[in-house]
Amino acid sequence: MRNNLDYIKSAVYIVGAGPGDPDLLTVKAQKLLAVADVVLFADSLVPEQILQVCRQDAEIIQTADKTLEEILALMIERVRQEHKSVVRLHSGDPSLYSAIGEQIHLLSEANIPFEVIPGISAFQAAAAKLKIELTVPGLVQTIILTRISGRTEVPANEELADLAAHQASLCLYLSARHVENAQAKLLEHYSAETPVAICFRLGWPDEKIRVVPLNQMADCTHEEKLIRTTLYVISPALLPTTGRSRLYHPEHNHLFRSSVSSQ
Ligand SMILES: C[S@@+](CC[C@H](N)C(=O)[O-])C[C@H]1O[C@@H](n2cnc3c(N)ncnc32)[C@H](O)[C@@H]1O
Numbered sequence: 524m525r526n527n528l529d530y531i532k533s534a535v536y537i538v539g540a541g542p543g544d545p546d547l548l549t550v551k552a553q554k555l556l557a558v559a560d561v562v563l564f565a566d567s568l569v570p571e572q573i574l575q576v577c578r579q580d581a582e583i584i585q586t587a588d589k590t591l592e593e594i595l596a597l598m599i600e601r602v603r604q605e606h607k608s609v610v611r612l613h614s615g616d617p618s619l620y621s622a623i624g625e626q627i628h629l630l631s632e633a634n635i636p637f638e639v640i641p642g643i644s645a646f647q648a649a650a651a652k653l654k655i656e657l658t659v660p661g662l663v664q665t666i667i668l669t670r671i672s673g674r675t676e677v678p679a680n681e682e683l684a685d686l687a688a689h690q691a692s693l694c695l696y697l698s699a700r701h702v703e704n705a706q707a708k709l710l711e712h713y714s715a716e717t718p719v720a721i722c723f724r725l726g727w728p729d730e731k732i733r734v735v736p737l738n739q740m741a742d743c744t745h746e747e748k749l750i751r752t753t754l755y756v757i758s759p760a761l762l763p764t765t766g767r768s769r770l771y772h773p774e775h776n777h778l779f780r781s782s783v784s785s786q
Contacts, residue, residue: 531558533606535598535635537623539616539642540569543726547643548573555640560607563594568614568752570727591622595629602635616644619668620696644668645754646694648725652732657692659760665691671698671705687712692758699753702741709757713737718761722754723747734761 536555541547548556553576556562561582562574574583582601586594594611601607613621617639630637646668650657657666667686670677675697677683686693687709698705709717715738723731735743737757744753 531555531608532636533602533608535602535609535611535630535637536640537611537613537617537626537637538640539644540564540573540612540614541643541726542615542645542648543570543724543730544648545570545573545575547648547726549640549642551640552642555608555610556612558608559610560605561598561601561609562612563598563609564612565614569612573612591625591629595626595633598630599633599635603633613642614645615648616642619644620670645696645722645725646756649694649720649722649732649754649756652722652725652730653720653734653756653761655758655760657694657756657758657760663690663692663759665689667691667693668696669693670696671701671708673697673701682708684708684711687757690759692756692760695755695757698755699744699749699751702744702755705755706737706741709737709740713757717757717759720756720758720761721747721749722756723749724752725754727752 536559538552538555539549540552556573557576558578559581561584562577563584563586564574565587566585567587577583584597598609598611601609611626613623617623618641623639627637658664667689669681669683669686671683683705690713695705715736717737718734719737719740721733721735721740721743731747733743733747740755
């Protein structure tokens with residue numbers, strides 16, 4: 524066995540690193556990082572602190588200045604020619620805005636074994652920091668994860684104003700540069716007083732969180748000079764609420780507990 528981890532092998536591991544706080548890595552991510560031969564990461568999105576668990580002799584490769592083709596060529600060579608284990612770190616959860624689709628496609632085409640390890644996404648870190656539930660009974664039961672069009676176009680049938688019509692808990696990624704436009708579209712359906720949590724670099728030492736009414740979302744973003752790594756949570760769940768779930772209600776029975784009235 525090459526490593527102290529039974530399941531690590533010569534393969535690529537696409538690993539979610541969480542939003543920034545190293546304590547929010549999954550146990551599996553931490554175990555893989557501790558034994559991997561090679562670790563690739565973008566320093567603008569993943570804090571270096573996370574690499575403290577890596578082996579002293581691990582090859583650490585920064586990817587911020589590399590194209591997808593260069594990154595893929597590196598990963599394929601390390602696995603195919605050198606029979607090494609490769610961890611490719613992505614911020615948050617790799618299933619969201621991480622451009623892993625094209626990596627998966629090219630790794631499959633090259634016949635390179637790979638696995639995807641989930642991570643905590645920014646929207647989950649935000650809800651935890653804000654100490655809120657994004658689904659409040661009687662108020663909101665749906666979460667929308669989306670972004671506004673930038674260099675990547677959002678399909679017309681996912682237009683932000685249309686999504687706003689649901690008045691769900693809406694988590695807006697990758698949108699700080701287009702915040703006026705986002706605010707205008709959201710105001711088509713949410714009231715001006717709807718609270719918005721503006722969350723900058725959650726889990727990093729310079730983290731900032733501001734909660735403002737929707738009609739101040741753009742002004743506040745400019746005031747704080749936020750253009751990158753900002754998540755907006757627009758949600759009635761940010762209002763003080765008295766709603767409670769049926770699950771723990773004394774009148775509600777389920778498989779493991781009978782209701783007070785049926786006892
Ligand atoms: C390229 S996307 C990656 C998203 C990531 N896969 C996730 O699940 O959180 C980067 C965007 O995610 C959000 N984001 C990621 N990490 C964040 C953090 N620590 N604090 C606030 N927003 C974050 C921001 O909207 C940022 O512009």
